[in-house]
Amino acid sequence: MLTMEQGPDGSVLIVGRLDAAQAPVAQSFLDRLAGKIELDCAGLEYISSAGLGVLLKTQKRLMAASGRLRLRGVSRHVRDILVYSGFDQIIEIAAAE
Numbered sequence: 116m117l118t119m120e121q122g123p124d125g126s127v128l129i130v131g132r133l134d135a136a137q138a139p140v141a142q143s144f145l146d147r148l149a150g151k152i153e154l155d156c157a158g159l160e161y162i163s164s165a166g167l168g169v170l171l172k173t174q175k176r177l178m179a180a181s182g183r184l185r186l187r188g189v190s191r192h193v194r195d196i197l198v199y200s201g202f203d204q205i206i207e208i209a210a211a212e
Contacts, residue, residue, distance in 0.1 A: 119144045122155055126187070130158030133166030141166070145173045150182045157188030162196055174206050185209065 117137035122128045127148070133141055145152070152173070162170075174184045187209035189197065194211075197203050 117141060126153040126155045128155045128158065132161040132163075133159060133169065134161065134163040135165035138163075138165040138169050142169045142172065145169065146176075149177070149180060151185070152177060152182065153185045153187060155188050156186050156190070156193060159190065159193055162193055164200075167196075167200055167202060170202065170206060183207065 117129070117131035117133055117140060119127055119129050119141060127145075129141075131137070170184065177184055185207040186197075189208055189211075194203075194208065197206070197208060
């Protein structure tokens with residue numbers, strides 16, 4: 116299960132698992148956003164290769180329009196997945212607080 120909603124500070128709160136079953140819903144939500152988007156990933160439990168694809172597609176689309184995607188609140192487990200897949204070189208990941 117995955118939920119995504121606009122947070123009070125303008126960031127996007129993402130909670131649950133971003134896997135192949137949830138990727139279309141996540142992509143649809145993110146496709147409606149533009150500019151500089153910050154994903155609050157504190158509640159993101161897991162991300163699969165399909166979820167990484169959603170992030171990559173979103174980052175490419177935003178960058179083409181002078182925007183960007185930034186992740187914050189990333190757990191150690193999800194951060195490891197992002198680093199091992201090289202996504203830390205593609206998408207900005209805020210330092211752990």
